[in-house]
Structures are given as structure tokens and as C-alpha cells.
Amino acid sequence: MNPSKSCLRILMVGIPLALASLAVSAQTPPPGRLLASQCSQCHGTNGSGPGFDEIAGKSANEIYHELQEMKARPVEGIMDRQARGYTDAQMRLIADYLSTQPGNGGD
Amino acid sequence: MHHFNRRNFLKSAGAIAAFAAIPRAVSAAVTSPRVVVVGGGFGGATLAKYLRMWGGNVQVTLVDPNPTHISCILSNLVVTGAMSMSRITLAYDSLKTRHGVSVLQGKALSIDPAGNRLTVETGTGNQVLDYDHLVLSPGIDFTPAPGNWNPNLTPHAWQAGAQTTLLKSQLAAMRANDTFVLTVPKSPYRCPPGPYERACLIADYLRVKGRTGAKVIVLDANASIQAEPEAFTRAFTVTHAGRIQYVPNANVLSVDSATRSISTSAMNISNAKVLNYIPNQRAGAIAASLGVNLLGFVAVNPLSYATLAHPNIHVIGDSCAVPASDGKAVPKSGHMANAQAKVCADAILRTLSGEVLDQNVATNSACYSPITARTASWLSANFIYGDIYDGNGAVKGKGMHRVDLGEAPSSGVDGDSYQDMLTWADSFFSDSFK
Numbered sequence: 001m002n003p004s005k006s007c008l009r010i011l012m013v014g015i016p017l018a019l020a021s022l023a024v025s026a027q028t029p030p031p032g033r034l035l036a037s038q039c040s041q042c043h044g045t046n047g048s049g050p051g052f053d054e055i056a057g058k059s060a061n062e063i064y065h066e067l068q069e070m071k072a073r074p075v076e077g078i079m080d081r082q083a084r085g086y087t088d089a090q091m092r093l094i095a096d097y098l099s100t101q102p103g104n105g106g107d
Numbered sequence: 108m109h110h111f112n113r114r115n116f117l118k119s120a121g122a123i124a125a126f127a128a129i130p131r132a133v134s135a136a137v138t139s140p141r142v143v144v145v146g147g148g149f150g151g152a153t154l155a156k157y158l159r160m161w162g163g164n165v166q167v168t169l170v171d172p173n174p175t176h177i178s179c180i181l182s183n184l185v186v187t188g189a190m191s192m193s194r195i196t197l198a199y200d201s202l203k204t205r206h207g208v209s210v211l212q213g214k215a216l217s218i219d220p221a222g223n224r225l226t227v228e229t230g231t232g233n234q235v236l237d238y239d240h241l242v243l244s245p246g247i248d249f250t251p252a253p254g255n256w257n258p259n260l261t262p263h264a265w266q267a268g269a270q271t272t273l274l275k276s277q278l279a280a281m282r283a284n285d286t287f288v289l290t291v292p293k294s295p296y297r298c299p300p301g302p303y304e305r306a307c308l309i310a311d312y313l314r315v316k317g318r319t320g321a322k323v324i325v326l327d328a329n330a331s332i333q334a335e336p337e338a339f340t341r342a343f344t345v346t347h348a349g350r351i352q353y354v355p356n357a358n359v360l361s362v363d364s365a366t367r368s369i370s371t372s373a374m375n376i377s378n379a380k381v382l383n384y385i386p387n388q389r390a391g392a393i394a395a396s397l398g399v400n401l402l403g404f405v406a407v408n409p410l411s412y413a414t415l416a417h418p419n420i421h422v423i424g425d426s427c428a429v430p431a432s433d434g435k436a437v438p439k440s441g442h443m444a445n446a447q448a449k450v451c452a453d454a455i456l457r458t459l460s461g462e463v464l465d466q467n468v469a470t471n472s473a474c475y476s477p478i479t480a481r482t483a484s485w486l487s488a489n490f491i492y493g494d495i496y497d498g499n500g501a502v503k504g505k506g507m508h509r510v511d512l513g514e515a516p517s518s519g520v521d522g523d524s525y526q527d528m529l530t531w532a533d534s535f536f537s538d539s540f541k
Contacts, residue, residue, distance in 0.1 A: 028460075028462065029161065029453060029456070029457070033161075033453075034450065034453045034465055034467075034468065035467065035468075035469055037157070037449045038446055038469055038470060040538045041442055041445055041446070041471075041473065041534065041535045041538050041539075042473060042531055042534050042535065043534065044537060044538060045160075045537070045541075050530075050533050050534050050537050051530060051531070051533065051534025051535075051537075051538075052527075052530055075516065076516065076519065078473055078487050078515070078527075081489075081511060081513040082471060082473060082487055082489060082511075084489070084510070084511040085469065085471055085487075085488075085489020085490075085510050085511040086469060086489070086491075087491075090469060090491075093467070
């Protein structure tokens with residue numbers, strides 16, 4: 001019996017079985033994606049509408065500073081409350097992620 | 108001894124080529140994980156969409172008894188005729204065509220947790236679905252008081268659709284001096300501001316229609332208004348003064364739908380013109396079959412929404428019980444179900460790819476409540492994963508701690524908020540179903 005052939009036979013049987021375990025093709029989720037998804041109920045999926053002000057496609061600093069401003073000022077609108085629900089570190093993650101999203105060029 | 112020659116090389120090359128082809132075929136056919144989602148409301152639809160959007164090759168099947176979802180959100184405006192039923196009817200088309208979700212119309216009958224199988228009753232017989240992860244988002248079931256309750260006579264309209272239409276027709280038949288009785292279930296129940304919002308809209312409708320002397324009696328099983336207390340107290344005592352009677356601590360003792368009569372610990376009413384009895388609530392039956400806590404809901408891990416007994420069976424939305432600080436419960440709302448669906452989708456994908464769960468998790472609920480046909484209030488609540496506290500401020504474990512809660516200041520209960528409500532609904536419906 002040809003040893004290399006039997007090796008190959010074992011490989012042919014073994015590897016597909018190993019590959020049959022579950023696998024997702026998705027990459028490691030980008031940081032901030034899950035936190036930022038909690039903005040989408042009111043700003044659209046990935047922050048690009050429909051909804052209130054489009055938050056995708058802005059610079060991370062602009063988003064972060066707007067959130068900080070809303071968190072600090074007296075409550076008038078609903079976002080002044082929502083901004084109080086996140087730590088500064090979470091705001092930074094959200095802003096960084098949203099700045100990578102294309103948006104539709106809206107306000 | 109093995110002599111490597113051209114002939115052997117070609118045979119090997121052919122074998123390798125064939126071998127190389129096999130894993131691709133196998134990986135497509137076998138290794139793509141299967142997630143079955145039960146319930147196509149805001150929780151289930153969002154979960155299905157985000158799993159496909161984030162999850163590459165994950166196969167997602169969404170099971171729901173109905174061909175479309177009719178939203179409870181905005182449905183009080185359908186009751187008063189301010190909005191059409193079509194406006195709150197949400198189709199599964201985008202989930203299917205844009206996101207590649209399989210939609211199966213049928214009723215989930217039973218779960219076999221050991222065999223990872225779900226049995227679904229469909230129009231063409233029972234089907235058995237194999238799953239790697241099962242997500243249950245079935246909404247609520249009712250636990251009615253003793254007596255003779257028939258929701259086809261006294262609608263709850265707390266699940267939208269035919270019930271909404273029935274309540275609308277009963278409201279339209281009201282005349283001067285008639286009484287509309289509405290009950291508020293014992294907390295926790297679906298949509299904490301919802302019953303108070305409905306009372307306001309019914310009172311406003313009766314005023315606009317000139318139904319002199321007609322009024323709304325609110326029988327609240329709780330000791331006080333459960334959401335937006337400032338806005339609703341003002342609405343009951345100022346905006347709708349004389350048209351709304353608010354009765355706290357009214358636990359329902361018995362109901363008779365045929366005579367539209369109700370007995371409570373605070374007040375008895377016979378022969379109301381409309382009895383809008385909204386019973387106490389518990390987890391939907393398919394979720395409850397896994398076992399419930401003392402309040403009737405299914406305890407879950409707040410980082411994955413997995414049940415405590417079965418790590419690959421998850422419960423999201425109204426049916427789940429999220430560990431939270433005392434007195435700061437996570438509300439049961441469509442918005443919150445959408446938020447939980449995203450956390451659950453992320454956790455399932457991380458689990459499937461062998462990664463640890465993200466602990467930097469936040470959820471929120473934000474919603475608008477119409478106070479009249481032209482004005483609305485709003486409510487906002489935020490939760491962050493971490494320590495949760497008992498009534499004395501001592502740490503009692505990990506869960507979703509409410510870090511902020513608030514309602515619109517009185518200056519914000521206005522027409523702008525009513526328009527914002529429509530913007531919010533457009534965005535929220537789209538994020539969940541499109």
C-alpha cells in the first residue's frame with residue numbers, strides 16, 4: 001500500500017469533518033459598533049437615517065464634542081438625557097465608530 | 108519505497124484538486140451556522156436583520172404566525188382615527204430581499220433543547236427546524252383575572268391588529284355621558300406609558316367630538332403612575348381636567364366581559380360603555396415553556412440574553428427578565444427589544460467565532476407619548492452593564508444598571524414633540540424592519 005496515498009485518504013476524510021464545525025465568516029466586531037448601534041433607533045441604521053440628525057460621516061471629534069455638550073447642559077431635549085447615559089470612554093468609542101460610517105451627506 | 112514520478116504527481120494533483128474542492132462545498136452546506144428567531148416584532152425583526160448585516164454567512168430563519176407585524180407603537184392613534192392601520196403595518200419584505208432572512212409563517216409549538224430543534228405549526232403541517240442558536244422574542248401573554256373574560260367583547264388592544272380595530276369601533280360608538288373604563292396592569296407590563304397615553308388620547312377624542320359629560324376612568328393596579336408622572340399628572344389634572352378620573356391601587360378582582368363590568372380593590376363598575384381591560388402580563392408561551400421567575404418572565408444573562416439553563420437559547424424583548432437594580436427595572440418596550448436584539452446578535456456572533464462576550468454594553472429606551480392629537484411628551488432611560496444594587500444601595504450582582512431616566516420638561520410637551528414622535532417612529536421602524 002502506498003503510504004502517501006493512505007495519508008491523503010485520511011486527510012480527505014479528516015479535514016472536511018474538522019471544517020464542519022461552526023464558523024462565521026464575520027471578522028472580529030469593530031470597537032464601538034455595538035454601542036453605536038444603540039443610536040440607530042432614532043438616527044437610522046449605521047447612523048445614516050432616516051430619522052433625526054444624520055450622525056454618520058462626521059468627524060469623531062465633532063460627534064464627541066456634541067455629545068459632551070449635550071451631557072453638560074441643562075436638559076431641554078431628549079438627547080440631553082440620552083447623552084447622560086454614557087461614559088466619556090463610551091462616547092469616544094461611539095464617535096470613532098460613527099466617523100467611519102459613510103452617511104448620506106445629510107444634516 | 109515510493110517513487111515520485113510524473114504519473115503519480117498527476118494523480119496526486121488531481122486528488123488534491125478534488126480534495127481542495129470538498130471543503131468549500133462542505134463549508135457552504137454544513138458549517139454555516141443556523142439561527143432560528145421566534146417572533147417578528149421589533150425584537151425578532153431587529154435580531155434577524157443585524158445577524159445578517161453583521162454575521163456574514165449565518166443562516167437566519169424568522170418564524171411568526173402573521174404575514175406582517177402590526178406595531179403597538181402609534182396604535183393608540185389608530186384607535187382615535189388619527190392614523191391609518193397601514194401606517195403601523197410593517198412588512199418582512201426588506202428582511203427577506205435586502206438581508207436574506209428566511210421568513211416562515213407559523214406558530215412555534217415546542218422546543219427540544221437537547222436536540223436543538225424547534226417544532227413549528229404551519230399552514231401545511233408541522234415543520235421541525237434545527238438550530239445552533241434559538242432566539243425567542245414572542246412578546247407577552249395575558250394572565251386575566253377570574254370571571255368571564257372575552258377579549259372579543261372587551262378588547263385589550265395591547266397586541267395591535269384586530270383588537271385595535273375593535274376598540275376603535277367601540278370608541279366611535281360612545282355618546283354624551285358615556286364612560287370608557289381603562290385598566291393599567293400590575294407592573295411589569297408592556298409599554299409603561301402606554302395606558303396613560305391611551306387615556307389622554309381617548310379623553311381628547313371625546314372632547315373634540317363634543318361628547319359632553321363622557322369620561323375616562325383609569326383603574327391602575329399600581330400605587331402611582333408608572334411612567335412620565337409629571338406629564339401625565341398634568342395631563343389628567345389640567346389638560347384633560349374633568350374628563351379623566353385616575354384611581355390608583357385598583358387591583359382587578361373579577362371581570363365580566365358580557366356586561367362590561369369589573370370589580371377591583373378600589374372601585375366596582377358595571378355596564379361601562381367601553382371596558383378596555385388590559386390584563387396583567389407574562390412571557391409569551393413559547394418562552395415561558397423554558398421556566399419563568401416569580402413575575403412570569405424568563406431570566407437571562409444581560410450580556411447575551413441567553414437563558415440560564417440553555418446557553419444557546421436566548422430570550423429578548425417583553426418576555427425576558429433582565430437583572431437590574433431594585434426600583435430601576437428595564438422597561439418592556441419595542442425600543443428596548445430592538446436594543447436587546449443588537450446585544451444578543453453581537454453575542455451570538457462572538458460565541459460562534461469563539462470570542463469572549465463584549466462587556467461594554469449599553470441599552471436605552473426612548474419614546475414619545477401623545478398627550479393630545481397635536482402634542483406629545485417624551486421619555487428616556489439608559490442602562491449600562493455593571494454592578495446592580497438593592498434598595499439599600501448594596502451591590503447585589505451584575506446586570507443592566509439604570510444610569511439615567513427622565514421625561515420631557517413641561518415646556519417640551521408640545522407640537523414639536525408630536526412631530527418628533529413621527530420622525531422617531533420612521534427611524535425606529537426602519538432600523539428594525541428595513
